[in-house]
Amino acid sequence: MEHGKYQHFFRKLHSLAGIIPVGVFMTVHLLVNYSAVWGIDSYNKAAGFMVNLPFKYFLELFVIFLPLLFHGIYGVVIAFQAKQNVGQYHYARNWKFFFQRITGLIAFVFLIWHVWETKVQVEFNGVEANYNLMAGIVDNGWMLTLYIIGILSCIYHFINGFWTFLITWGITASTKSQKITEYIAIVLFFGLAFVGIRAILAFA
Amino acid sequence: MSETAQKIHLIIKRQKDANSDPYTEEFLIPYRPNMNIISALIEIQRNPVNAKGETTTPVVWESVCLEEVCGACSMVINGKPRQACSTLIDKISQPIHLAPLTTFPVIRDLRVDRQRMFDALKRVKAWVPIDGTYDLGAGPRMPEKTRQWAYELSKCMTCGCCLEACPNVNAKSKFIGPAAISQVRLFNAHPTGAMHKEERLEALMGEGGITSCGNSQNCVQVCPKGIPLTTSIAQVNRQVTLQSFRNFFG
Numbered sequence: 001m002e003h004g005k006y007q008h009f010f011r012k013l014h015s016l017a018g019i020i021p022v023g024v025f026m027t028v029h030l031l032v033n034y035s036a037v038w039g040i041d042s043y044n045k046a047a048g049f050m051v052n053l054p055f056k057y058f059l060e061l062f063v064i065f066l067p068l069l070f071h072g073i074y075g076v077v078i079a080f081q082a083k084q085n086v087g088q089y090h091y092a093r094n095w096k097f098f099f100q101r102i103t104g105l106i107a108f109v110f111l112i113w114h115v116w117e118t119k120v121q122v123e124f125n126g127v128e129a130n131y132n133l134m135a136g137i138v139d140n141g142w143m144l145t146l147y148i149i150g151i152l153s154c155i156y157h158f159i160n161g162f163w164t165f166l167i168t169w170g171i172t173a174s175t176k177s178q179k180i181t182e183y184i185a186i187v188l189f190f191g192l193a194f195v196g197i198r199a200i201l202a203f204a
Numbered sequence: 205m206s207e208t209a210q211k212i213h214l215i216i217k218r219q220k221d222a223n224s225d226p227y228t229e230e231f232l233i234p235y236r237p238n239m240n241i242i243s244a245l246i247e248i249q250r251n252p253v254n255a256k257g258e259t260t261t262p263v264v265w266e267s268v269c270l271e272e273v274c275g276a277c278s279m280v281i282n283g284k285p286r287q288a289c290s291t292l293i294d295k296i297s298q299p300i301h302l303a304p305l306t307t308f309p310v311i312r313d314l315r316v317d318r319q320r321m322f323d324a325l326k327r328v329k330a331w332v333p334i335d336g337t338y339d340l341g342a343g344p345r346m347p348e349k350t351r352q353w354a355y356e357l358s359k360c361m362t363c364g365c366c367l368e369a370c371p372n373v374n375a376k377s378k379f380i381g382p383a384a385i386s387q388v389r390l391f392n393a394h395p396t397g398a399m400h401k402e403e404r405l406e407a408l409m410g411e412g413g414i415t416s417c418g419n420s421q422n423c424v425q426v427c428p429k430g431i432p433l434t435t436s437i438a439q440v441n442r443q444v445t446l447q448s449f450r451n452f453f454g
Binding site: 003012082091096098100164167174 | 421446
């Protein structure tokens with residue numbers, strides 16, 4: 001996959017999959033979580049809507065798990081191909097490149113844990129997916145800290161990935177457009193980070 | 205000048221040949237105003253004695269034009285890749301650390317083999333084919349507006365600084381590097397060169413092509429000629445995107 005004439009196709013697919021559907025799904029997920037801020041019932045209702053979508057297993061497989069697995073596993077391969085040199089070249093964009101790979105690896109581990117607790121346990125161990133499940137997990141201060149680190153890593157990775165996506169697909173070519181979209185990305189990062197953290201704190 | 209005169213302190217990473225291990229050697233050479241790295245190296249060549257006073261072999265380096273247009277004297281100077289000829293001793297801090305570029309195989313001391321860059325230019329056909337069995341006549345004119353930015357790209361001297369700073373150009377990756385991608389943009393913009401646009405884009409859609417770029421954007425920071433490499437990469441990304449749509453949808 002990595003070598004030969006298909007590399008270009010898979011790299012582009014990796015770039016696309018990170019935004020559609022993975023990034024879009026994550027944004028919807030964070031917004032649904034935010035309903036916990038308005039109370040237990042409100043969250044259970046919003047989560048219930050997601051759980052009761054028609055063709056749930058089909059949607060989960062093709063919108064979430066397959067793209068996420070592809071993006072995650074291939075992403076780890078790409079991350080370890082880089083020879084990090086932020087120690088030698090302290091440019092802001094080089095730090096962003098470095099953090100893109102670090103947050104990707106954190107997100108990879110975080111999502112395995114997150115899917116294990118909130119999906120595998122629900123599907124195979126009869127645990128009920130509701131407000132109390134999450135509240136039980138983040139009741140512990142350490143778990144809450146790890147969740148916040150995981151959520152922030154995912155958001156950074158998505159937003160910075162969106163910024164590089166615009167370059168990778170040739171949409172933002174000029175220095176000016178890359179600068180403006182960088183400002184937009186910073187605003188989006190803080191916006192999503194607020195939504196994500198406010199939501200997880202509603203469970204704690 | 206007496207023995208107490210000002211000295212230039214050089215710490216050089218050396219290597220006897222392509223297969224031996226690197227070692228460091230220090231030199232103290234007499235200061236003169238307005239020296240560059242090359243004139244300091246010439247001083248060592250003239251009197252090959254290291255800082256300990258031992259006679260040693262002169263340090264080997266490569267240089268041609270001495271005016272930052274040939275790209276031959278690239279080396280890592282105080283941690284950054286740049287040209288030895290345009291690096292003035294008076295403007296950098298001492299001790300001065302010199303090392304060969306790490307991206308390319310070392311031939312000896314500071315001299316490296318940049319062959320992979322020339323191979324890359326061949327791979328992307330970074331030229332305008334004009335040979336024929338008869339006189340093809342004058343080609344189409346280039347708009348002045350295009351010529352102005354194309355001239356900036358034509359300043360590339362294949363020096364290798366961008367490859368050196370790129371985190372995705374290394375032994376684990378086959379990435380072609382920023383320089384060749386920018387040359388694709390240059391020759392695709394040329395009215396006659398554009399006739400072979402698809403071939404150049406197809407070359408960049410192969411293994412280690414343009415998708416291996418990770419947007420660290422170090423290349424544009426270290427380019428001694430100030431070439432807008434990241435704009436070139438994004439522009440060629442656009443051409444590649446459109447080309448792949450044409451390839452698939454027809």
